[in-house]
Amino acid sequence: MRNLHNPKKLIIQAICEMGISKPITLIWYGLTGCYLVLSTTAVNAQSNEKVSSEQLHMEEVIVTSQRIEENIQNVPIAVTAISEEALRDLKIERGDELLRAAPNVTFSKGNFNRYNLSIRGIGSKALSASSDPGVAVSFNNTPLLRDRLHEQEYFDVERVEVLRGPQGTLYGRNATGGVVNMLPRLPTQEFEADIKSEVGSYNTRRMSGMLNLPLSDTLAARVSGAMTKRDGYDYNTATNNDVNNRDLYSTRLMLDWSPSAKFNANLIWQHFEEDDQRSRTGKQLCTPDPGPGQIDDREISEDYALHFTQGCKPISLYDEKSYGAPNGFTLANFAYLQAWFQAYPAGYDADGNPVLVFKPDNPYKDINQSRDLRKIATNYDPMFNAENDVVQLNFEVALTDSLTFFAQSTYIKDDYYSFQDYSRFQSNAIFNDTSGLFDERGEPLKDTQGLTPGGVFMDPQLGATTGLTAVEVYESDSTQWAHELRLQSAFDGPINFSAGINYLDFESLEGYFLFNNTYSLLAEVIFESLYTPCNDENKNECFYSDLNSIENVDGEGHNYFYGPNPVETRSSAAFGELYWDLSDDVKLTTGLRYTRDHKITTPIPPQILLGASINSEGELETGEATGGSIRRGFDPLPDVVQKWNEFTGRIVLDWQARNAFTDETMFYVSYARGYKAGGTNPPELGVDPSVVQVPDLADTFEPEFVNAMEFGSKNTLLGGNMTFNTTAFFYDYKDYQVSKIVERSTLNENFDTRTFGLELEAVWLATSNTRFNANLGYLKTRIGDNEKSVDVLNRTQGNEDWTLLRPNFQVGTSCIAPTELVNTILDSAFFPSFGHFMLWSACPGTLRWGDFDPETDVGIPFDALIDYVYRPLTDAPNGGRGFDVNLGGNELPNSPNYTFNFGVEHIIGIQDWDLRLRADYYYQGESYARVYNTEYDRLKAWDNLNISATLTQPNWDFQVELYVKNVFDDAPIIDAFTNADDTGLSTNVFTLDPRIVGLSVYKAFGNQF
Template sequence: MQSSLNPSRLTLAALLVLSVNAAAQERAGGMLEEVVVTAQKRTESLTDVPISIAVMSSEAIVKTGVRQMREVAEFIPNMSISGGNDSTTAVRIRGVGANTRNIGFDTRAGVYVDGVYMGQSPAQNLDILDLERIEVARGPQGTLFGKNTVAGAINLITRKPSREQELLVTGEMGNYDSYRVSAIGNLPLGKDAAARFSIVDHNRDGFIKNVTTGTRHNEQDGTAMRAQFAFGGEHYDVNIAGDYLESERVSFFGAAISDWSGSVPNTASPGRFNIDNNFDNNEEREIWGLSATVNVDLGSDYNLASITAYRDTSIERRQDTDHSFNDMLFVNYPDAYEQTTQEFQLFSPDSGRLKYVAGLFLYDEKAVSSRQVTIGPDIGIVFQGLAPPLAPFGAAFAGAGVGTFADVDTRSYAAYINGTFDLTERLTLGFGLRYTDEEREVDFDLVGDIVDLGPIQVPGAAVFGVAVGPVVNGQTVANFQDKKDYDDLSPMISLSYALGDDTNLYVKYSEAFKSGGFNVDFVSENALSEGIDFDQETVDAWEIGLKGTALENRLRYNLVAFQMDFEDYQLNQFVQLENNTSAITIRNAAEVSSRGLEAEVTWYPTNNLMLQAAMGYNDAEFDSFPGGASVRNPAGLGADLAGNKLPDAPEWTSALAVQHNLPLAALNADLVTRVDWTYSDSFYATEDNVSFARPGSSLVWGEVDSYSLLNGRIGLEAESWSAYLWGRNILDKEYDQAWTADFLGTVANFPGDPRTYGVEVSYRFL
């Protein structure tokens, strides 16, 4: 049941003005306040840092109405975060990222909260909660952040406990029966101690209807909380933090537009937001962690920091993998991660020509995963396409299972240094060096039931083309055990030149690496015999940028051009085979390049009006990928994909906005109006860069069209309270976020969210 709020009135109100993009800063009489960042582990002006950084302040977080990390990506050019579900969250920066459900495959972009690495894909789509700002550092950041980050780092900086007593409560209601309630409190505990807590609970009905069961998919239902306790003395301070997130929801893994084979259009669930699964997809996620950050004054202006953290992430995904009302295949994917990290940082004095941070990072992760597929009674439909002799025996396979079970242990240590040396008053040399040693150990089983057909015994794994091992306790068990070591030395060097008091020009070169791993998934016999490991990848990156302010500090700009060249680029593919199934494969593409531009501008033409624009251009392609094509490629299976675009990598992304504050003296408040416009260019969904399911099929898919979205809010804001009407996708634009093909070949798309709207009220008790 939807809310009674009128969307046309909200649209009219929001369109009174144009709106703003992703790094809005608080007003100061029309003057831009200095933006400070900690991307280089020191508090520095954004203008002085030789890194392409997008910053979203606390005000921008509130005014844009972002609720989760994937919504933040809408406002950051050359960045995307996949939607639909949380188990395969993929963060991409400059066209490169990691789209996988595999515990043996690391992400390329790291998400950090107060310097703590949050872990793998299931932990990356966090709820936005009590943040001071979000920093997105694009490009390799290995000499600055603990974990390997070849694409970039997203750093979430929380608000810390302070000496001011505070309680902020916020309530929100909207269409699709959505609600969101949150509370943020700060409590002084004497002269040198304070505590801070925050909690949010949210819920929203799904907009994807399962016509078979009547349930709505892609709902939101979760709770997140964080608590911090800070204390200190003359020469030290300590912050102890804990956080917890739980979510249980009817999730979404794509709306089928084909039958299981990927060739015949699906007619069972007509309509953009309809599916016809025989049971409802479900996803449960639990994430929690503890950390202790200690800063010690060593004297002579030297400081030592220690960050100790433990993270625990678990997610369970239950899915109808054939995407139909037929009971063919049911999958259950539980994954769990435990990680312990320790980082030490030594800070040199801020005075003098030489400044540096030297660090030591220790990382230990234990990951456990299983992939359990249960065959349903309607599997005979598949056998008619895969193995006609087995078709009469389809019912005999009902209840049989095929599964993978894997343990992957990762131990890593890294030593790094990052610093600057002032060559002259205007010219500064930046330098960095990181050494990483990483060890991975795997124990992997691919298990299958044996089906008794009377005259013959058929291994369930063999039916679907996956590896069959020796019979152990009545099941086939293919086992793989291995241990791999990886090490790398990555340098960074930059030159920054002050063109004036408010303008800096820089050029930067950096290297980074991503360790290899193991493809612990449903792999073929050949893949298992050849070894399921893949090699490490490396990247060389160039960057040149111009940053500054102008017009008496009313205009801020950041302009960056970049080139990133990858060797042995790791890629996770559904490789479509001749028998209509897919082999899930992680392999190394020989060479990949990503080049482009990033530009961000903030301007106050008057004291009450702020304009912003941000643009990203990204040309990401395979320079060489022998044997990378699948059967859907016109050149056929195994062709070289050189010249093809990377999947899920739009060339152009942009965001425009305007925010207007109209003082209302009678209410001692401001009327605040804001509208955000975002744009994404078209892109391909697969490495093959084609727009059909397979040769000879009339089913068109594989390319996501370009789209633009309009969001906005209008309301009153005072010192202690605020009330807003808000809307997302105000024009109710129909657009797609992604395409996918599942194990049996089902083609499915991910439609973007329809128009959502609501009202939000906040009150601050001082």
Template sequence: MKAREDVIRGAFNLRLTPVALALPALLATGSGVWAQDGAATGNRRVLEEIIVSAQKRSQNINDVGIAITAFDSGQVRDLAFMQPQDIATQTTNFSVNTLATNVPNFTIRGVGVNDYAINQATSVGTYVDQVFISSPAMMLFQMFDTQRVEVLKGPQGTLYGRNTTGGAVLYFSNRPTEEFSGEAYVEGGNAGYYLLEAAVSGPLSDTLSARMAVNTTQSDGLQDNIITGETHGGMDRTAWRGLLQWQPRSDLDLMFNVHGGEDNSDLNSFTVPGTGSNDSSTGTIDTLDGVPYRDNESLGVSLTVNWDIGPVTFTSISSYDELDRFEYGDSDGQLRDGRIDQILISDIEQVTQELRLANAGGGDVNWVAGVYYGKDEIDDSTVYEVTGAGFPPAAFGLPAPYALIDTLGNAYQQISETYAAFGQVEWAFTDRWSLTLGLRYTQEDKELQDVTTPWSAEPGSGESGPVVSGLLFPPADYEEDFDAFSGKVALDYRLNDDTLLYASISEGYKSGGFQGTLVFTPAAIIPFDEETVLSYEVGAKLTLLEGRMQINSAAFFYDYENLQAQGTIEGGAAGVENLFALQNIGDAEVLGFEVDVQATPLPRLELALGVGYLDAKITDPFVPEVEEDGRPAVSPEWNLNGRVRYDVITAQDYTLYLQGNFNWQDEQYFDIYETPFLLENAYGVVNASLGVDAVDGTWKATVWGRNLADENYRAGGFTGGVAGDVQIYGQPRTYGVSFNYRF
């Protein structure tokens, strides 16, 4: 430990010079912010300015002392970002694990929640048009008509939401336009895949404008069942959004947002070791020809008000969102006499209200202050088809002829209310130096109501009798309150117009809560405590070669306390040795760096390359299954990504270009215990496209291929439950064509 502490102290005693902070860029390069098209300067192409709102106001990304990765609308389209988790492929130190309930879990710099229960918000806050998303189940929305995406790395405990120990991901939709315009996009590929997207925007009057966008994605699926011959994983998704902007006067702007969608897709099946791959499986369910499926519907509205009151801007963001979720998923990954499957039925409702004041900016002092309220209610009922588990009816008090328990479930209602007050001030006390101070107080009250475990049983083979059912224990209620202060101190130094150096100390906080997984006794429902991350970070943002190269680098050390992860409940009932629940498994430390580079070294060539490194270790385990110096889940030591575009022909009216991107990650574990089965080896994925782009931007046509090497990699896995070892794979090779038209 002493040697490790000496390294940290030495790192922060370095003189903040461009050479010291840019040193990692001499060793490796990274992908951060890459404008879709560089701006021409004579015969040279320079990088475009990227505007972000990481500090709740519009700023050039290179003027913000935070590690940020951003994608504009063109990149979102070219990189085939269709769902929120897709951005991880081009973001350093960002990983995603798909767990047993087909819900993505985000991890940034080794900080994330490795749990499949939907009542646990991730440690990475997710925001859509400034509205916080409370449950990971609500992160299954389609990305369409997207203006930009911002990934803020490190704790965001001052300005953003409730659960930001790892970072925040911000998704922004295209806004209504002052002139009539529209866009149509179509994409088609193998396995019956096609995507249709359209948007129309323009004024309705002198003060009113609107935008309507819709997206539908369909496919036959890419995973063939090697036992039944059925195809799994077909897509059937539709999403829509309507924006209405009213500007009755020059100092007042109101944006009304209504959005919704349906997802009636099939699901990929799990596989067991030795069978299946990225295009095959053996998993089945009892209905619909054995193909797992979902039937989800979402609906939401929000109202954003910006009112300039003299030198101060008042902002109000009000929202309501709901999700009705039904999924019939394969859990055991194989065909057997008695299956182990799951039926997930969830209703989620959330209401949020944020009020804030900010000065107009532009002077030596910029500040923002506000209050936040959020309430979410989750009604969750999970039914497990467990005839293959062999639970003895005697353990449930059932006599013969009941040979086996047929179904088990877990049911509960969780209500969470959050209250917060926050403020941040940035003071430029000289032409070169600025100081940022931020503070946030958060209180979260959680109730877990009507928690119980329903069961049912049928008579054994050759016997007769009624289907019987009951509750393993009477419904129980629990309540816990959590509160904490979190803050930030940062110092920025502007060496010149092209060099920003920064150092910060910030703390993120994520409240505790209750497990949302199966239990056999109320004694197993044990509240877990909040987790905190204290971050020390230094970084540099360098613009070089007269605007043709950008190097953004950061080095960080995290003191991670009360890490929340899925742990084991020992001594289960009814013949089950182990059950699982979210709990505090230990303290940890994370030491790492990342380097983001973008460049236009030649007039026709654009490059973006990336590297991230993590040395993440458990320093003080709280549970016996976790080893000291073990790695947190989903935290590869090294990760790389990159993109390249070369304009092969540049004619007067069009450009013929070749574009490619890749991502590679080191080996990682899907669990906190470093289980050998859940060790995923290092792998890489390569994508490419050949396109023709009109110079005036009105149309674009491409031929594309994704996962060209047909890399066989796993996207998640699970072990130790009654279903045994199961795993799920990422998508195999796909290919197709696309066409985009704007007017």
């Protein structure tokens, strides 16, 4: 019976029933798809419809997951192969949509320039310029340390292979989660050409095409390309512009030369370019945290509540309260400036009343965001630029009839630039009009305009600003060389092998800028009053502010945050696999790999709002007012050199079983050892420790190791009309890398975990006109006992003896302090006149005042002002960062227990035309965005439906397709990222593309032309 009250169920029921002959019964089963009940005569059932000229079939799928061409059903590896036709049918246009083709695969954009492609719970949760991907992305078997998988669209592809599980032997870089390998179509000795044009929702325009030319009997060329333009999916209510549009193109040129049967060479050049207003991240959510009304029995005024709030509360992202904005009083730089200007007004009005630069209100007061995740409100529209080139040269030489030598060299150049508003909501106006003011004597001020004439502050990078304004820029420039030499045997006997060596050299410079008008105001008002501004003639005390426009900043200013991260990775390996046919039905595979990884990182501490002095003898001295170590630019630390030498490999036993239930069955059991290198955490603030101390965070993070057991079977049934593959796996994982934002930077931590799961994949050709496909993944991850971490959203963990405090503006990260100390400050004679500064000084990283022991004392020596001795770095847990949370038993982030995909395809013959109807349903279960597994971290289950109707004229090689992606037009939150304390711990969320209705026309040309 149809569920008329649930249109989503109704649509899926209709899809499950379409084009099915009577001997087959399909039963709707819950929310996860269609459950098949097959009668014994189903395979032989004949459709009453006219037989189409184009018939579906079960083609042999050839893969190179073991670096030789093999039928996928004979490969003892959990691998999913997706041909170009399958990519088109599934409407998989980019790498982020591969999750709909393979079980236990998830994907989300990352907060910066990367993404998290996860297989079996293992992905890339480490944020560092030196970190490696957990799932390796390869182009024609070469690993790409920087790639455009989630931006570039697939075109002219032979197939995409998704290998699940650690790949520690044959593939060019160790990958603990798996490998995604994209294999382009190579030139052939046949004339071929095709062209495809497409239009769709949001003014989408797509064009792709290919031309294959045989230039001689031995030389062939192939050129292909694709272009996409569309309007924005999101709407910026502040600028009244559509944003998150796309404007990109890709080209590929290939030459293939085969002068003899024993030699082949090919050269590939691929170029990708994007220049549009795509947003790097999604909407920003926050449940405002007003702070406590009282501490113990003492009421806290709103002026001082700002010291005891973190900005945003950690409640469910699906709660309607999450569509607010942070408590603006918690932003340390804004709060400090307010306190400063209360003591130092901008001037006096004609009646003698003091005029402050800042208005007294919360800059985010009464701001409520739209509940539509596709609507943002930012001062600036985003900008996105990316350019990527891949050049690859391949040689294949038959040394003998049974030995083949392969050589591959690849060069990759990748450039990236992203500009966007730091927050996804606008603040209220925060500045008063400072023009035409008087001094205390009633005389007009010499500066008749003041800092904020007309309530406007002119920021050197951001221009005219009236509210809290901040912009972030992320850019990177990387190059990679990769070389591999390999020898492959094809002996007639029971033993064969594949062995080789490879080398990789990768260099990258990543940089993150944060421009904020309050930073510039602090630099102009406070620091340039403490120091003489730097110029070419002046070599005395100085504080350098970069006054260039945002497009032309010199990267040496201390009035903005800039974190450059230069990294070099060199990796070499020797590897080999042995294949031994123990009998006609049993084969043993053993593989071993020895890897040497060498990473060099140059730590360059940020110098925001810091300065130094030059004494009369021309020597650099620490700036006592800021703790800065350099007056302009940066003061790099010594290189961090990391080296690892590791053995990895695998052993597999597979058995071609014979039974009465299947046509062919292979069982296999395997053990694999995987490894991924460690790296360095970005450096902390560049302060002089004799003036300012901050908690000591780890400079590096450990490599990952995994021991993986896998049991599987691959089955062909029903006379070749069905394949049914199953896999069970268990991982013992050591030091999985996960990051969080601490001290305006990323801190990567390591956690042990155990993982197990099941995977099912099936394709069934019910009739020559009807085909079904399905996959199901079950995953259970568990973080090891006694693994601990500080949750930045809950630093006190409910301990009433400790109180959350906001820090000084230079550090930016909240701390915890003894509640007894807080009460003592609030009871002291210095409160409230000096209260702000005393409370700030209870956090690490605050300037020390008075006499102190440089080894232990931090902040104001309270015993000189009040009867209390406190040293946060030693007296507070984790140097004042907060209490640890025991993560034991929690799930890994982005690891849903269930993933499910079901597809049905049916062809109807209409005279000389064929009508192909297709529907694909995908479901992903609940998961968590962070390791803490709180209600705030919970990501709800979501699903997706795509449908299409394709009209084909086989005799003309002509095709017209009408499709709908995301039929339900859902916008689920598929991942979330917790921002820094500088944003009040707001949350960036990521979602799906909206519903897209499109129409495409395709024409192919063959030898007859």
